Amino acid sequence: MKVLVPVKRVVDYNVKIRVKPDGSGVDVANVKFSMNPFDEIAVEEAIRLKEAGKATEVVLVTIGPAKADETLRSGMAIGADRGIHVKTDELVEPLAVAKILAKIxxxxxxxxxxxxxxxxxxxxxxxxxxxxxxxxxxxxxxxSKVEITEGSVDVTREVDGGLQTVTLKLPAVVTTDLRLNEPRYASLPNIIKAKKKEVAAKTPADYGVDITPRLEVLKTAEPPARKAGIKVGSVPELLEKLKTAGVL
Structure with a gap:
């Protein structure tokens, strides 16, 4: 079974986001980029399925600028077999991404x-x-758990009330949560090997998908600074404060 894993290049989660002075968007100049953390978990799960003999090939897909090739290489360094890079410098919204992925x-x-x-x-x-x-x-x-069986996949989902397990007939689409696994680190030899793995270069036009944005960002702003808290002297006073604030 072949497993397809879409991955995205994003600003590294350790980077403190800065908003442009004119509010037109996020300032990404000279900041570190890496693979989206949820996608790292997806890649790790696909590799584990391959190691368990449930999958025969892991193919990564990314949609983004030329530098997104680094994202593919990082995934291939931990075991993915090859990649597909749909190159574009434009912002691609989720519907357009889904349409491109459907063609792939x-x-x-x-x-x-x-x-x-x-x-x-x-x-x-x-x-x-x-x-x-x-x-x-x-x-x-x-x-939070994925188990491949004969012709189907059991997916344990995290829901408000706890955990829910659903059985899906293959082929299927699975999205990963944080507690599914812990991604491994790539070894230096595998990083070097990843540079030689195949990456097919494509464009949205190759798949006949119009990526013209359907949404317009009017303004980007940082969240308001959190106000300082206050100390209370007793439980009754705490309850009164909560009632006044509309919490209770």
């Missing part, structure tokens, strides 16, 4: 698509669900 799925015919539940830059949490809808496949979102 039609070409690659994977048995499973596994990707992060959301990207930490836009936090849309839409691509996996949209892709499943376009393909007409079953979907298991927010996965």
């Amino acid at each position: 799925v039609a070409e690659e015919a994977p048995g499973l698509v596994i990707l992060g539940k959301q990207a930490i830059d836009d936090d849309s949490n839409q691509t996996g669900q949209m892709l499943a809808a376009l393909l007409g496949w079953g979907q298991g979102t927010f996965a």
